[in-house]
Amino acid sequence: MISADLAPGVIDVHAHWLPRELFDLPGAGPHGRMHDRDGQLFLGEIPLSIAADAMSDIAAIRADMRRSEVGVRVLSAPPFAFPLQPGAAADDYVGAFNSALTEVVADADGALLGLGLVSLADSAAVTTQLTQLAGSEGIAGVAVPPLLGNESLDGPALGHVLREAARLGLSVLVHPMQLPQPQWANYYLNNLIGNPTESATAVAALILSGLKDQLPGLRICFVHGGGCAPGLLGRWNHGWRARADVRAAGARAPQEVFGELFFDTVTHGAAQLELLCTLAGTDKVVCGSDYPFDMADADPARFAVDHGPGRDSIIRAAMAYLGLDQE
Secondary structure (H helix, E strand, C coil), rough: CCCCCCCEEEEEEEEEECHHCCCCCCCCCCCCCEECCCCCEEEECEEEEEEEHHHHHHHHHHHHHHCCEEEEEEEECCHCCCCCCCCCCHHHHHHHHHHHHHHHHHHHCCCEEEECCCCCCCHHHHHHHHHHHCCCCCEEEEEECCCCEEEECCCCHHHHHHHHHHHHHEEEEEECCCCCHHHCCCCCCHHHHHHHHHHHHHHHHHHHCHHHHCCEEEEEECHHHHHHHHHHHHHHHHHHHHCCCCCCCCCHHHHHHHHCCCECCCCCCCHHHHHHHHCCHHHHECCCCCCCCCCCCCCCCHHHHHCCCHHHHHHHHHHCCCCCCCC
């Protein structure tokens, strides 16, 4: 629920924050425990190449916003913190994060907003947690992964989150998890190829399953420019026309539904952002930074303005994604 006036300026919808006391992640995730080692963040034995303070310290976040000319930053947990398994530990972690996030954004004078967490594998808990988020000042919605086990957004667990978010008027941010794969073990390919592939899988699942048609009011954003999805959209369109199994669940061609989704500007290339704007429409492209990760855009507002739809457009698109009136 966002009722207070926002600070002026570009809105960065994709940035991460996690309080230090929650570095000990819930469950037995695929990456290992997050921890501070001599001021640097590690995930298990993997260095994240970022200072621990950059992830946890609100003063550091606000300083980065001033440096990069971002007026409003929407904070969500890093993807390693997604609660993937059911249980009391996951519920407690979700409650602690959402409570801390609500407190942080409430003290930010409209410069910070939040996207909460839910216990992904517990449908009853999801409904309760999303209802609480919908009533929390400064909380715009929820962040979710593109995959849960072997299922994507059209599966029962993540599909339930999307349906409840749409019912409650909450925005949804889909962030990949950099799931380890043996063929991508070298050269940071788990990120460079894995993350874009995870996101593209989720976009395809949402479109081809017909789920987005079932939820016309769903406000959903895919980070990193939708990953591989813009480059694959032509192939999906061809497959939808050529094969009955591809179009069995969705009544509209993928390119038509694609223009109803939001995407952020973290494409790392002007040509890639231009393609995204052409395919999605400039009214569906929002500024993102991916702060504070090493794959972040260090000047997100400038990149979005110089190579994307322009300052007024990215602000309007972010307001629309967040469900805010623009009178």
